[in-house]
Amino acid sequence: MGAEEGPAAVKLNDLSFTYPGIDGHPPRGSKPLIEGLSLSLHAGDRCLLVGSNGAGKTTILKIIGGKHMVGVDMVRVLGRSAFHDTTLTSSGDLSYLGGEWRRDVAFAGFEVPIQMDISAEKMIFGVSGVDPQRRDELVKVLDIDLSWRMHKSSDGQRRRVQICMGLLRPYKVLLLDEITVDLDVLARSNLLKFLKKECEVRGATIIYATHIFDGLDDWPSHIVYLAHGKLQLALPMEKVKEMSNLSLMRTVESWLRKEREEDKKRRKEREEKGLPKHDRPVDGTRLVGDPARAAARVMNNGWAGGRLHSTLAGEENFFFSSNTVLRQ
Known part of the structure; x- marks a missing residue:
C-alpha cells in the first residue's frame, strides 16, 4: 500500500499478538488476537481502518503506538521499532489519540475523566514549545472557546480540547481511535479537512479507526478491513470504488453483513457437530x-x-x- 518510492512510514511484518497473562506469556491454548498481519503505509497516506467490534482495530493502533511489546521487527514506524524506540513518542513524531481522555487519581480511582476546574485556555496554552500559529489554527478549526471550564463542559467540548492538545505539535505518524465520536457535524468536518491538509502539505501519515462514515467517501487514500484479527482487505480507495458502486458506508456495511453471515454459518456447523457455538475462551488471569x-x-x-x-x-x-x- 502507499507510494512505492521511499521507505514505509508504518510497516507491519507478519504481526501476531496475544495479550499476555500475569507471567508475561500468552495463556496456554489461547488464540492470537492479531494473526499474520502485514501492511505498509507511506508518507501522505490516509488510511481508514474498518471492522466490526472486537476485530482488533484498537489493539493494532496501540501496538503501532508502542503501547504493547512485540518483536523488534514486527512493527516499524519511520524505520524504528514502535515499542523499543521510545524517541518516536517523546519526539512527537508518533502521536496516538484514543477515544478516552482520562487519568488515574490517587484515592479517587482509575480512568477518571478529565473534568477538573480548569480553563481550556490554561490547558492549551500550558503546552510548551508550540508554534503559536499552529495553535491558533487548531483553536479556530475546532471552534474552541478558551473560557470553557473542563468541569462544566460537555463531552464534545472536552473532546475538542483533547484533540487540540494532541495535535499541537507536528507529527509524522498520527493514530486516531474513534476520536470524533463526540464531535458535532461541523467540528468533525473541519477536523477532517485539517487532517487531510496535514497529509497533503506536510506528508504526514494518518491511520483512523472509526464506525462513523458520513463525509468520509473522499477522505481516505487507503482502506484496511479487519475481521477476527486478520487482514481481509488493504487497497487504495480508488480500487475500492472500482469494486463497489455504493457509498463507503454501504460498502463497509456489505462487508460486515457478509462476515456476520459467515459467522452464523460457522456457529451452526459447530452446533450440528455437538460443539458449543463459540470457542471456549482462555482466561489468562486464572x-x-x-x-x-x-x-x-x-x-x-x-x-x-x-x-x-x-x-x-x-x-x-x-x-x-x-x-x-x-x-x-
Missing part, C-alpha cells in the same frame, strides 16, 4: 499452583490494592509472589 504447597489454589491477577504483595482470593495473609506461580 493462575493456580503454589510450588511450596501441595494444594493448588486460584490466585488473582495482580497486586492487592495498597500492598506490595499479591494475594490469594479471599485470604489477605498470603505473601507468595505471583511472579512464580504455575499456570493451569
